[in-house]
Amino acid sequence: MNGNILKWMALATCLQGAPALAAEPTTLEVWHALGGMPEVAFGNAAQRFEEQTGNTLAVVQFVDEAQLRDALRVAVSGGWGPDVVVMNHTLAPEFRDAGALQAYCLPGECPECEGSAPPRWCAFASNGHYGDDPYGTFAATMIPELAMGPDRCVEEGCAECATESDPRPAYCDYVSSGLSPRDSTPDLDVLQAGFAQWMDAHDGAFPFGTPIWWDFLAVAPDRAKLEAYGFDSLATVADVADFLSQDDGGAIAFFDGEYCGNVPYRFKVPGWVWPGPRPLHEADLVVAPISQFGALLGDLEGLEVADIEGHRPEIIVTGAFALSTTQHREAALDFVYELATPETQLEGASDGSLLPANNLAFESHAFAVPGTREAGVKGVLALPSL
Structure with a gap:
């Protein structure tokens, strides 16, 4: 087992309480479309939970x-659905608007958490209003370098939040007090x-799901090619063009037309990237989601993600949601909690592709891949669908 996972497990015994044994065991229906190590991590979390x-x-x-x-559209339109679904965040607004996803645990509306020994999921489900789990709130689990702010907006100067546009991106509520009516x-x-x-009514943000892993479109040159062509790094779009001009057709990009990946899991590709029909092992530059890099390293061991000025990739965040239609709310929220623990996140990201949230x-x-962290925390943007 990955050493980082073991380190977390040791810490977890101090930080988190054990899940409560169900007084009346129930069966939860859970839907997902995971693969690779996230699927393995999901399976292990499911086994622990059971x-x-x-x-x-x-x-x-x-x-x-x-x-x-x-399938979820059909289920929700019929007034039912699974207890828990694992999916990417771009799907959430549709089902939130349909009422299938709602804030979990609002003050005064969460009787399960009112007692002296609330379940372990109460803090995360209420953003800290109930319970005392040390990593159960947005503030305690957030990546500080990714804090929501004007630099994360899609438009320059956060223009989409400074107007009365309709629909106004939901993330504008979290940009700054100067741009938010809150x-x-x-x-x-x-x-x-x-x-x-x-x-x-509560002047605050409350979770209706929880992020687990994230992904973004990265631009990664081969370190050996950089050195061979006399480059220390690629810092601008002009650098990329100059680098690629050294070996005509040397770029390789994984995308179909304007977007990379299948709908609804897709990334917009920068317009300045050239697709090249070169064998992978000959590539000078790779443009692909971070989630694909684990598989690429066998052919290109020298990849290094570049922090390129002006390359502001969108993100895809995979998370878990307990649906509002569940008849087993406590058990569903407890399983969502288990899926979102650092232990599960580290295991799902242990093949070096997806990143823990x-x-x-x-x-x-x-x-x-060197450079992944720096390019991610400096560059990723919010999405209008947030």
Whole structure:
């Protein structure tokens, strides 16, 4: 097992309480479209949850997120659905607007957490209003370098938040008090903003889901080619063009037209990237989501993610959601908690592709490709759908 995971497990015995054994064991239906190490991490989290609580999971795995989305649309339109779904954040607004995703645990509306020994999930489900879990709030789990602010906006100067545009991006609530009509601005990062709902009545943000892993489109030259062509690094778009001109057609990009990946899991590709029909092992430059880099390293061991001025990649954040239609709310929230622990996040990211969303895991993560951390924390943007 990964050493970082073991280190977290040792810490976890001090930080988190054990899940409560279910008084009346139940069966939760859980949907996902995971693969690779995230699927392995999900399976191990599911096994821990079943062993520790006595509950049972009925897992439905879809081929891809498009298939999952379509099935969830049918279910929600019929007034039902799984208890828990794992999917990327760009799908959430549709189901939030349909009422299937709602803020979990509002003050005064969460009787399960009112007692002297609230369940372990209460702090994360209420953003700290209930419970005392040390990593159960946005502020405690956020990656500080990804804090929501004007530099994370899609438009320069956060113009989309400074107007009365309709629809106004939801993340504008979390940019700054100067651009938000709210009385206060919560501490949360750009990853969490896609899983948070602002509640005017409580003047605060409350989770309706929780982020687990994130991904972004990276530009990575081969270190050996950089040195061969006399470059120390690639810092600007002009540098990239100059670098690629040294070996005509030497770039390789994984994308289909304007977007990389299948709908609804896709990344917008910068317009200045040239696709090149070269064998992978001959590539000078790779443009691909971080989630693909683990598989690429076998052919290109010298990849190094570049922090390029003006390259502001969008992000995809995979997370877990307990649906509002669940009849087993406590068990569903407890399983969401288990999926979001740093232990699960580190294991799912251990192949060096996806990145953990919880800062405790992020700071312990072993980045497979040099430069990944720097390019991610400096460059990623919020999405209008947040």
